[in-house]
Amino acid sequence: xxxxxxxxxxxxxxxxxxxxxxxxxxxxxxxxxxxxxxxxxxxxxxxxxxxxxxxxxxxxxxxxxxxxxxxxxxxxxxxxxxxxxxxxxxxxxxxxxxxxxxxxxxxxxxxxxxxxxxxxxxxxxxxxxxxxxxxxxxxxxxxxxxxxxxxxxxxxxxxxxxxxxxxxxxxxxxxxxxxxxxxxxxxxxxxxxxxxxxxxxxxxxxxxxxxxxxxxxxxxxxxxxxxxxxxxxxxxxxxxxxxxxxxxxxxxxxxxxxxx
Amino acid sequence: xxxxxxxxxxxxxxxxxxxxxxxxxxxxxxxxxxxxxxxxxxxxxxxxxxxxxxxxxxxxxxxxxxxxxxxxxxxxxxxxxxxxxxxxxxxxxxxxxxxxxxxxxxxxxxxxxxxxxxxxxxxxxxxxxxxxxxxxxxxxxxxxxxxxxxxxxxxxxxxxxxxxxxxxxxxxxxxxxxxxxxxxxxxxxxxxxxxxxxxxxxxxxxxxxxxxxxxxxxxxxxxxxxxxxxxxxxxxxxxxxxxxxxxxxxxxxxxxxxxxxxxxxxxxxxxxxxxxxxxxxxxxxxxxxxxxxxxxxxxxxxxxxxxxxxxxxxxxxxxxxxxxxxxx
Numbered sequence: 001x002x003x004x005x006x007x008x009x010x011x012x013x014x015x016x017x018x019x020x021x022x023x024x025x026x027x028x029x030x031x032x033x034x035x036x037x038x039x040x041x042x043x044x045x046x047x048x049x050x051x052x053x054x055x056x057x058x059x060x061x062x063x064x065x066x067x068x069x070x071x072x073x074x075x076x077x078x079x080x081x082x083x084x085x086x087x088x089x090x091x092x093x094x095x096x097x098x099x100x101x102x103x104x105x106x107x108x109x110x111x112x113x114x115x116x117x118x119x120x121x122x123x124x125x126x127x128x129x130x131x132x133x134x135x136x137x138x139x140x141x142x143x144x145x146x147x148x149x150x151x152x153x154x155x156x157x158x159x160x161x162x163x164x165x166x167x168x169x170x171x172x173x174x175x176x177x178x179x180x181x182x183x184x185x186x187x188x189x190x191x192x193x194x195x196x197x198x199x200x201x202x203x204x205x206x207x208x209x210x211x212x213x214x215x216x217x218x219x220x221x222x223x224x225x226x227x228x229x230x231x232x233x234x235x236x237x238x239x240x241x242x243x244x245x246x247x248x249x250x251x252x253x254x255x256x257x258x259x260x
Numbered sequence: 261x262x263x264x265x266x267x268x269x270x271x272x273x274x275x276x277x278x279x280x281x282x283x284x285x286x287x288x289x290x291x292x293x294x295x296x297x298x299x300x301x302x303x304x305x306x307x308x309x310x311x312x313x314x315x316x317x318x319x320x321x322x323x324x325x326x327x328x329x330x331x332x333x334x335x336x337x338x339x340x341x342x343x344x345x346x347x348x349x350x351x352x353x354x355x356x357x358x359x360x361x362x363x364x365x366x367x368x369x370x371x372x373x374x375x376x377x378x379x380x381x382x383x384x385x386x387x388x389x390x391x392x393x394x395x396x397x398x399x400x401x402x403x404x405x406x407x408x409x410x411x412x413x414x415x416x417x418x419x420x421x422x423x424x425x426x427x428x429x430x431x432x433x434x435x436x437x438x439x440x441x442x443x444x445x446x447x448x449x450x451x452x453x454x455x456x457x458x459x460x461x462x463x464x465x466x467x468x469x470x471x472x473x474x475x476x477x478x479x480x481x482x483x484x485x486x487x488x489x490x491x492x493x494x495x496x497x498x499x500x501x502x503x504x505x506x507x508x509x510x511x512x513x514x515x516x517x518x519x520x521x522x523x524x525x526x527x528x529x530x531x532x533x534x535x536x537x538x539x540x541x542x543x544x545x546x547x548x549x550x551x552x553x554x555x556x557x558x559x560x561x562x563x564x565x566x567x568x569x570x571x572x573x574x575x576x577x578x579x580x581x582x583x584x585x586x587x588x
Contacts, residue, residue, distance in 0.1 A: 162339050162341070165337070169330050169335055169408075170331075170360065170403075173331050176360060184347035
């Protein structure tokens, strides 16, 4: 490692402080795997309830991510490309879910989509949000969409508008320009944002538990086992979801980098 | 009606406006739009291409193209920084328009462009691995492949190494003839304009201020502002040379002003003044002479004078002939 300055005391201070934060970030994760033991991990992987909960969590978080790709990318593009009245206000609205407590977000969602007029409206189409996968999806989406929308917004801002203008002169209409030029040239930020949103969705607990206790997502299952049976029953589940998420995360990152 | 006719084109964005632009461009013409940075040149090109919303009318022959979207105007555009698509390789960039338009004899046309612009070895390369000159050729090839009715070039030489500029100017002229194009070329460089143009328009602060044949525009500016932009030096009121015509100003080239021994018949006009400054540059002296608070700038070859007239306030007589005077 080459350090920018040769001042020893400065470098030592940097390294010591960095080690402290790395300790707090990494040791609990490592402890989860080391402390649990391989027997318990294998038993947990064989546990049908755990596996179906992990698959449910990953699947619903994926649906939430795809929904935001479909609706959030146009919003990110609008904000990145155009100046309009209320743009700052709109950007603030997108960021609000990052700032509010997740349980408060759950209450807000329940008050909006629970036993209300709006909830009744969606029921007409067979969509219910309390105690269903739709509820999990909307809770995950509400709290993690800003990660994807903000990343896509930054990605679109990096695409030179002249590329889009030239594409228009070459015969592409605005829709084709969006798909052939804007999205492909912002894809790195979009993929990063999507991964961030998906992984953030996996960990959503506060809002999900208020809307949907059953079917159980993995964070709810971990809480359920912790409160009913204690640490030794909940830790292996936590270790397995961390392992699964890390694996999927690395695979997607690898594929995305291959296409760069 | 002209091949391309622009009538009362105006637009106003972010405090800058194009005002009532009227231009007529004939088929096969190489039209150069000359103006300083910020004069509205690129804005005008984008308005013609339909990329910048504007009022007014643009006709291609009889057809009003100003009502059409950019993708239906058949106008090729080459930006100053080339705007190649980074997500596509060279070949995909060139043939991009083929995805959306029917290109007649596409394969032959593609091969002809690739051969003429010497792009064969670059076709599978990524855009990030190209030099400025290569990028420019690809941007031109991409525009040519779409078989445009009109080609718009936005400062195509400004991002090119100066040593290659002359060769590229020659190539641009060849491209224009070979592909039977009507070209509008935007630049701030009047030497480039003088070499390439069949017709020149000068744009200043969003208005066309002079238009005509290159020789007329470049040698006979219609206003003092245009003269200054075109690099005219020694601009003074015509009263100084006793001219009573309708011209208000005249200009004289620093290279043709001579130092004479006295006010005599060797020059049509001669003035006594004093030297304000003399600077020795590689092969000439730059001399600044004050004639009744009119500050003349003169270039004298070093071979004609051994020593700089460096004494401040030294009296001097300068002169020039009527034939060297440009009236403004």
